[in-house]
Amino acid sequence: MKRRGRISKIIYRAYVALIMLFLYSPIAVLILFSFNAGESRGKFAGFSLRWYKDLMQRDALLGSFRNTLIVAAIASVVATLIGTYAAIVIHKMPSIMRNTTIKVANIPMLNAEIVTGIAFMLFFGAISVPLGFSTILIAHITFNVPYVILSVLPKLRQLNKSTYEAALDLGATPAMAFRKIILPDILPGIISGLLIAFTLSLDDFIISYFTAGAAFKTLSVEINTLTKRRIPLSVNALSTIIMIVVFVILVINNLRKRPNGNKALIKERSA
Amino acid sequence: MTKKSRINNILLSIPIQAWLLVFTIVPLVMIFFYAFVEVSDEGVKFTINNIVNVISNDRYKSAFYDSLYYAFISTVVCFILGYPLAYVMTKMSNGARDLLMILLMLPMWMNILIRTYALKALIDEQSILSGFFKFIGLENGTLTNTTTAIIIGMVYNYLPFLVLPIYTSLLKIDYSLIEAARDLGAGGFVVFSKILLPLSLPGILSGITMVFVPSVTTFVIPQLLANKKWTVGSLIEYKFMHEAGAGAGVSADGSALSFLLMIIVIAMMSIVNLVDKENDAGGVV
Numbered sequence: 001m002k003r004r005g006r007i008s009k010i011i012y013r014a015y016v017a018l019i020m021l022f023l024y025s026p027i028a029v030l031i032l033f034s035f036n037a038g039e040s041r042g043k044f045a046g047f048s049l050r051w052y053k054d055l056m057q058r059d060a061l062l063g064s065f066r067n068t069l070i071v072a073a074i075a076s077v078v079a080t081l082i083g084t085y086a087a088i089v090i091h092k093m094p095s096i097m098r099n100t101t102i103k104v105a106n107i108p109m110l111n112a113e114i115v116t117g118i119a120f121m122l123f124f125g126a127i128s129v130p131l132g133f134s135t136i137l138i139a140h141i142t143f144n145v146p147y148v149i150l151s152v153l154p155k156l157r158q159l160n161k162s163t164y165e166a167a168l169d170l171g172a173t174p175a176m177a178f179r180k181i182i183l184p185d186i187l188p189g190i191i192s193g194l195l196i197a198f199t200l201s202l203d204d205f206i207i208s209y210f211t212a213g214a215a216f217k218t219l220s221v222e223i224n225t226l227t228k229r230r231i232p233l234s235v236n237a238l239s240t241i242i243m244i245v246v247f248v249i250l251v252i253n254n255l256r257k258r259p260n261g262n263k264a265l266i267k268e269r270s271a
Numbered sequence: 272m273t274k275k276s277r278i279n280n281i282l283l284s285i286p287i288q289a290w291l292l293v294f295t296i297v298p299l300v301m302i303f304f305y306a307f308v309e310v311s312d313e314g315v316k317f318t319i320n321n322i323v324n325v326i327s328n329d330r331y332k333s334a335f336y337d338s339l340y341y342a343f344i345s346t347v348v349c350f351i352l353g354y355p356l357a358y359v360m361t362k363m364s365n366g367a368r369d370l371l372m373i374l375l376m377l378p379m380w381m382n383i384l385i386r387t388y389a390l391k392a393l394i395d396e397q398s399i400l401s402g403f404f405k406f407i408g409l410e411n412g413t414l415t416n417t418t419t420a421i422i423i424g425m426v427y428n429y430l431p432f433l434v435l436p437i438y439t440s441l442l443k444i445d446y447s448l449i450e451a452a453r454d455l456g457a458g459g460f461v462v463f464s465k466i467l468l469p470l471s472l473p474g475i476l477s478g479i480t481m482v483f484v485p486s487v488t489t490f491v492i493p494q495l496l497a498n499k500k501w502t503v504g505s506l507i508e509y510k511f512m513h514e515a516g517a518g519a520g521v522s523a524d525g526s527a528l529s530f531l532l533m534i535i536v537i538a539m540m541s542i543v544n545l546v547d548k549e550n551d552a553g554g555v556v
Contacts, residue, residue, distance in 0.1 A: 012359040012362060012363075015355060015356065015359060016356065016359055016360075016371065019352065019356050019430075020374060022427070023374070023375075023378055023427070023430070023431075024374075024378075025393065026386070026389035026390040026392065026393050026427070027378065027381070027386075027389055029389065029392055029393055029399060030385070030388075030389040030392065033392070040397070041392045041395070041398070042392070042395065042396075042397040042398045042399065042401070043397070082287075082290065085286075085287065086287045086290075089280065089283050089284040089287055090284070090287070092280040092283075092284075093280060093281070093284060094277070097281075097284075101284070101287070101288070101291070104291050104295060104296065105291055105295070107295050107299070108295060110484075110536075110540060111299075111533065111536060112484055112485070112487075112488035112532060112533070112536050113485070113488065114488050114489075114490065114504050114507055114508070114529070114532070115299075115302065115488070115529050115532060115533050115536070116298075118302060118507065118511060118525070118526075118529050119298035119299050119301055119302050119529075120298050121511065122298065122301035122302060122304075122305060122521065122526070123297060123298035123301050125521065126301060138294065141294075142294045142295065145290075199379075199380065202380070203379065203380065203381075203382055203383070205382055205383055205384055205491065206489075206490075206491070209512075210511070210512075219382065220382045220383075220384050223382065223384045223385065223388075224384055227384065227388065227495065231388060235385070235388075239381060239385045239389075242380075242381070243377070243380075243381060246377065246380045246381075247373070247377055250373045250376065250377065251373065254369050254372075254373060
């Protein structure tokens with residue numbers, strides 16, 4: 001039994017290593033070539049930081065990255081406010097109404113991104129709103145809201161109703177009772193909703209592509225224009241920087257709150 | 272709950288209902304609208320011609336067929352690769368699990384374009400691997416523009432979406448059930464088919480949906496890795512963004528294609544829901 005356990009452990013490890021090799025070899029090559037002294041993506045001509053220097057001069061690329069951060073920050077905060085409010089009113093609805101509302105609210109999450117993107121483009125065209133910052137923002141808020149609802153609703157279900165009522169009986173105003181009793185309990189759900197929304201906005205390409213228009217470009221839209229020609233290796237440099245920052249954040253986050261941090265996110269994404 | 276507070280709650284929900292109506296339902300109605308009308312000088316007229324055109328067009332039909340085929344194969348490959356990985360993860364120590372989780376999520380933080388472009392750099396002509404591709408008999412030393420490239424691209428991009436939900440549902444399984452089955456003489460296959468598979472079905476279904484839906488609809492992966500092959504996604508993108516004039520163009524064919532794509536997605540979800548419900552009703556636990 002013990003020997004069998006050891007062998008299966010080796011097989012497990014080898015398997016995990018193979019999958020990671022598959023997932024990370026393109027990324028490793030991407031990082032390696034960000035340090036390429038030459039211009040090729042296939043031949044490494046020696047180590048250099050020229051593409052990092054080159055990146056600093058690329059205003060379009062850096063500007064689009066700034067746009068991405070702005071859209072993600074505003075969209076995730078607004079979506080968190082709307083989604084939290086929505087979760088609270090949905091929680092109090094009669095059950096038939098609740099189920100229909102949740103189904104409708106989930107549409108942007110479940111539908112194909114390209115369909116959502118086209119729908120928004122047609123919608124803004126029909127009401128004659130030119131595509132740009134405001135349209136991409138509205139689209140991002142809309143596809144973020146269901147993820148926030150999804151992470152706040154379970155927390156509301158776990159609430160102990162009587163503490164809220166007790167607070168009211170003891171003379172608290174509904175606003176005060178909400179702030180002191182309900183908010184602290186649902187806060188973890190709100191925060192994880194905010195993080196998911198921010199991540200999704202940051203990562204989105206398809207919906208941004210159809211709602212951004214020509215004037216306002218996010219990083220992914222800008223990279224897409226670059227793919228039409230030859231992508232400069234400075235994109236590799238930027239991706240490398242982003243990757244390292246995200247990796248550090250994820251590790252710190254993981255060390256900080258080991259027990260539940262990741263599980264919440266996965267549950268949300270898989271639900 | 273008193274009657275008054277119930278009415279109050281419904282009133283409070285009006286802003287949300289209005290939000291959903293304006294930004295979720297109305298935009299989708301626009302697709303229905305353009306899929307079923309003909310705009311001419313005489314005005315707007317209802318028609319089913321757009322849909323008929325799309326269905327009877329061989330090029331569109333083969334794009335639909337190809338998209339479904341790529342998505343199906345990718346989902347199967349993701350499942351074959353991903354299920355064992357999710358299972359192995361449940362067997363690991365907490366530290367190893369956390370690290371693996373980070374490693375699985377990290378690529379998801381990189382844009383799909385960057386990820387796919389990174390993959391393209393590996394399978395292109397004159398890439399690090401082209402010597403190897405020549406060795407195994409690919410003439411130009413590249414996988415680009417092949418069906419295999421598309422499948423690899425989809426598996427590479429969407430595998431984590433399948434692993435994570437399955438992992439979560441496997442974690443919930445009571446390990447004593449497996450021990451009991453083993454004590455009673457069950458072999459590995461029986462444990463898998465009678466315990467693991469049925470109990471992780473919700474995770475499997477949500478994982479499969481999360482791979483299949485983006486695979487069947489993506490235009491990024493086929494465009495970057497095999498620009499000579501048309502999928503429904505790349506057709507729709509072409510119709511709206513290039514043929515109809517960049518940005519905010521209206522395309523009858525494109526709307527009809529989007530409409531049909533939506534039907535496929537809804538059908539897929541309904542099947543998944545149905546299986547899920549049946550499982551709930553007649554499940555073991």
